[in-house]
């Protein structure tokens with residue numbers, strides 16, 4: 001594997017899984033000046049498939065941004081299923097709500113505004129234990145352990161936990177002291193989860209709750 005081949009394969013996967021509707025979100029988000037830090041199309045597709053492999057009744061996302069990954073997850077929900085996605089930045093939340101409406105997903109997606117650690121306790125009360133089929137962590141990387149503690153009881157048995165950027169954050173890679181080493185070790189050692197990490201983008205952790 002060379003850096004050139006890695007870059008080519010990234011472009012190749014993007015081309016394979018491009019989707020006009022979802023690419024439109026990326027283009028409008030770029031034009032609106034939102035940060036370009038959404039998941040890639042192949043990761044989005046994986047989120048959809050993982051959601052489809054669960055009963056798809058309820059999904060929870062931390063870190064909405066423009067609604068790109070949320071739209072992939074929403075596509076994997078069963079009819080009548082719901083996605084709740086938490087976003088701290090009101091500009092991102094407004095933008096994402098517009099995109100969910102534009103793409104006809106607003107009937108199944110709720111954007112909850114606020115910092116994940118502030119809103120999760122009340123949300124947990126509202127949703128109840130073992131009610132969520134898929135949790136996607138993509139907000140503040142240094143808070144992943146706290147997210148795990150709050151979201152694990154919400155996950156149904158057979159539910160899936162996904163976390164992005166587990167090998168690197170924007171600042172650097174895990175061997176340079178970045179990424180989510182303690183979180184990764186904690187999930188990997190947790191007997192309640194069957195866990196792996198794929199090297200897609202900057203590392204995507206996937207864990208199924210037993």
Ligand SMILES: C[S@@+](CC[C@H](N)C(=O)[O-])C[C@H]1O[C@@H](n2cnc3c(N)ncnc32)[C@H](O)[C@@H]1O
Pocket residue numbers: 037038039062063064065066067068069070086087088089092114115116117138139140
């Ligand atoms: C990497 S982006 C999410 C990308 C999105 N999941 C996607 O792939 O389309 C992280 C998002 O988390 C939001 N965020 C930052 N701090 C947060 C917090 N404490 N709680 C919830 N969201 C937060 C940021 O404003 C940003 O929109």
